[in-house]
Amino acid sequence: MTTRRFIVEPRGLASARLTLAVPLIAVLLALVVGAVFLAVTGNNPWDVYVKMADTSFGSSRGISETLISATPLILTGVAAAVAFKMLVWNIGAEGQFLMGAVFAAGLGIALGDGTPSALAIPLVIIAGAIGGAFWASISAVPKVYLGTNEIITTLMLNFIALNFMNYLIFGSSSPWRDPLVPQFPSGRPIPESARIPEFFNRLDYGFIIAALLAVLAWFLISKTKWGFEVRVVGDSADTARYAGISVPRKFLGVFLMSGAFAGLAGSLYVAGPVGALDPRSLDLGLGFTGIIVAALARLNPVAVIPVAILMGALNNAGPALQSIQIPAATVTMLQGAILIFAVAGEFFIANRVRKPEKKPAGAPAAEGAGAA
Amino acid sequence: MNESTLILTLFAAIGLGTPLVFGTIGEIITERAGNLNLGVQGMMLVGAVAGFWATYNTESLLLGVIIAMIAGSLFSVIHAFASVTLRVSQIVSGLALTIFGTGLSSFLGEAGSEPLVGEPSKATFEPILEGGLADIPVIGPLIFGHDILVYISWLTVAAASFYLFRTRMGLSLRAVGEDPASAESAGVNVSRVRYIHIMIGGALSGIAGAYYSLALVPTWQNEPIGAAGWIAIALVILASWRPWRALFAAYLFGAAERVQFTLQTMGEPWSNVPSSLLAMLPFILAIIAMIVLTSGKRARFLGAPAALGLPYFREQR
Numbered sequence: 175m176t177t178r179r180f181i182v183e184p185r186g187l188a189s190a191r192l193t194l195a196v197p198l199i200a201v202l203l204a205l206v207v208g209a210v211f212l213a214v215t216g217n218n219p220w221d222v223y224v225k226m227a228d229t230s231f232g233s234s235r236g237i238s239e240t241l242i243s244a245t246p247l248i249l250t251g252v253a254a255a256v257a258f259k260m261l262v263w264n265i266g267a268e269g270q271f272l273m274g275a276v277f278a279a280g281l282g283i284a285l286g287d288g289t290p291s292a293l294a295i296p297l298v299i300i301a302g303a304i305g306g307a308f309w310a311s312i313s314a315v316p317k318v319y320l321g322t323n324e325i326i327t328t329l330m331l332n333f334i335a336l337n338f339m340n341y342l343i344f345g346s347s348s349p350w351r352d353p354l355v356p357q358f359p360s361g362r363p364i365p366e367s368a369r370i371p372e373f374f375n376r377l378d379y380g381f382i383i384a385a386l387l388a389v390l391a392w393f394l395i396s397k398t399k400w401g402f403e404v405r406v407v408g409d410s411a412d413t414a415r416y417a418g419i420s421v422p423r424k425f426l427g428v429f430l431m432s433g434a435f436a437g438l439a440g441s442l443y444v445a446g447p448v449g450a451l452d453p454r455s456l457d458l459g460l461g462f463t464g465i466i467v468a469a470l471a472r473l474n475p476v477a478v479i480p481v482a483i484l485m486g487a488l489n490n491a492g493p494a495l496q497s498i499q500i501p502a503a504t505v506t507m508l509q510g511a512i513l514i515f516a517v518a519g520e521f522f523i524a525n526r527v528r529k530p531e532k533k534p535a536g537a538p539a540a541e542g543a544g545a546a
Numbered sequence: 547m548n549e550s551t552l553i554l555t556l557f558a559a560i561g562l563g564t565p566l567v568f569g570t571i572g573e574i575i576t577e578r579a580g581n582l583n584l585g586v587q588g589m590m591l592v593g594a595v596a597g598f599w600a601t602y603n604t605e606s607l608l609l610g611v612i613i614a615m616i617a618g619s620l621f622s623v624i625h626a627f628a629s630v631t632l633r634v635s636q637i638v639s640g641l642a643l644t645i646f647g648t649g650l651s652s653f654l655g656e657a658g659s660e661p662l663v664g665e666p667s668k669a670t671f672e673p674i675l676e677g678g679l680a681d682i683p684v685i686g687p688l689i690f691g692h693d694i695l696v697y698i699s700w701l702t703v704a705a706a707s708f709y710l711f712r713t714r715m716g717l718s719l720r721a722v723g724e725d726p727a728s729a730e731s732a733g734v735n736v737s738r739v740r741y742i743h744i745m746i747g748g749a750l751s752g753i754a755g756a757y758y759s760l761a762l763v764p765t766w767q768n769e770p771i772g773a774a775g776w777i778a779i780a781l782v783i784l785a786s787w788r789p790w791r792a793l794f795a796a797y798l799f800g801a802a803e804r805v806q807f808t809l810q811t812m813g814e815p816w817s818n819v820p821s822s823l824l825a826m827l828p829f830i831l832a833i834i835a836m837i838v839l840t841s842g843k844r845a846r847f848l849g850a851p852a853a854l855g856l857p858y859f860r861e862q863r
Binding site: 216334 | 627639654
């Protein structure tokens with residue numbers, strides 16, 4: 175740790191090739207780690223990976239299901255990316271996603287069958303954004319005005335949101351609960367007029383909307399004055415203050431925007447494939463997976479789109495694995511390993527590692543040396 | 547609520563709080579060295595499955611706990627390497643540890659030709675120190691008749707407090723957490739101190755996990771620890787990084803968890819309160835306590851290590 179076996183130098187601006195190579199290597203290394211655990215438990219990793227690829231990309235139905243799984247991940251990924259870029263540690267996308275779903279399903283049910291789709295669908299989607307931003311505000315306001323640590327409050331709010339959703343469906347006869355099947359608690363279907371239409375198998379336009387919203391987030395952060403000021407705050411709060419930028423206002427804005435994106439993931443999911451406030455389809459850790467998406471996309475909202483498709487493919491493959499006696503948790507394990515290698519990869523993007531003096535290059539510093 | 551219900555509730559709160567005691571003490575030690583490890587949930591789950599597996603194969607509780615500690619500790623090295631050696635964000639690195647640990651724990655419980663899932667443990671912790679002094683009113687039934695890990699958790703709290711505040715190593719570790727550059731000038735190896743105390747935190751989280759799989763829910767199921775790892779991280783702040791306060795904070799949260807069962811036994815109208823609402827209680831308690839106790843300048847006053855969460859760049863001094 176302290177002896178100088180390697181020399182580490184800050185790299186300045188990393189090449190585009192490197193920033194693309196490191197996340198790819200992170201995924202490959204995670205697959206290797208997964209293969210080790212699969213082999214140790216008596217399975218053939220190759221068969222498992224082939225099965226996963228075939229399930230998620232091997233047929234037109236597989237591809238559409240993968241994109242359905244990717245849709246909420248694009249938005250929870252953007253939620254984490256915009257927040258983490260500004261050092262807003264919003265770990266609460268999970269809860270904001272669920273509250274977005276609660277708000278969206280609630281409005282959809284309240285509007286009923288009579289509202290025209292051209293009005294109902296946008297309103298339901300926006301309700302999700304409001305739900306997510308509202309849930310984020312419970313952490314954001316104390317953070318900005320009192321300095322309360324947002325990591326803990328956003329985390330705790332995840333569990334409160336989850337229990338609140340469970341209360342609406344399992345613990346009460348709320349309007350969210352389907353009155354037609356009282357013996358089997360489930361969500362009341364939102365009316366067809368508020369559902370987003372499908373265009374490719376079961377895939378609905380929510381996927382297109384999510385991708386456009388990711389581009390919008392990129393535009394807001396990269397191309398507007400507001401985004402420029404936000405980036406200044408993210409780089410250095412002191413510099414921002416000298417420049418006359420209101421740091422608390424920017425912080426609050428980013429926090430609520432992050433919550434709104436997570437909430438949009440919830441509304442697109444209930445107004446799209448799920449169609450009701452169904453805890454079994456919503457409590458999947460999509461908010462946490464968004465953090466993996468953001469990290470692997472290196473906090474770039476546009477790069478989030480392909481990464482979310484990859485993670486969606488993994489999520490989609492999970493249930494199919496059980497049919498060949500492989501635990502669905504294989505997917506979570508792989509995703510966790512991807513995050514670990516993606517995080518470690520940041521070091522190799524930021525730094526150059528080399529052996530001291532004239533020893534040959536290609537130090538055994540794993541991924542970074544190989545990528546350079 | 548009559549007296550015996552109260553005592554039963556408090557007794558159960560101590561049991562439910564015990565894994566939180568181990569997890570919180572571990573995270574206090576890690577954070578005192580200046581490292582925030584959000585991987586507690588993952589380390590607990592890895593400890594839970596490793597401890598269950600060891601006891602399942604050896605029928606030895608002692609081996610179960612030891613393997614859980616080793617597993618939690620080795621697992622925490624991933625975070626130590628990423629956050630101390632590679633100096634990437636401690637927050638993201640800890641989250642990565644939690645997500646990987648969650649998946650790994652469920653995977654190991656379900657994989658293989660004879661999966662652990664659904665299997666009862668081959669041995670569980672039994673109450674000790676029953677009878678005799680346990681007849682002392684109120685205090686007796688609360689203190690006696692727990693399993694041995696409860697008493698070990700009390701010793702752990704005492705040992706951690708002594709270690710942090712009364713030993714040379716404890717002084718070094720607090721110095722590393724407050725001002726790593728000065729600590730290094732004084733001859734302390736900052737990286738080594740952080741590695742060691744991240745691993746101690748991992749070992750204690752490992753015991754916490756094993757307490758669930760071997761004592762509280764001694765049948766293997768996926769994610770048997772609920773949200774204990776996350777609550778432990780909140781408790782560190784509520785306990786203001788002090789071991790003895792952590793003990794009582796953990797029991798408070800144990801009681802909040804227990805309330806739902808107590809209300810069920812109290813009959814109408816109490817038993818009508820939906821369990822999903824009561825399940826929110828510990829989390830609401832944590833948020834309110836966070837806002838009241840730690841806002842603004844008070845957080846520093848409470849004793850947060852000054853260098854907590856910051857990577858240490860030796861070259862850039």
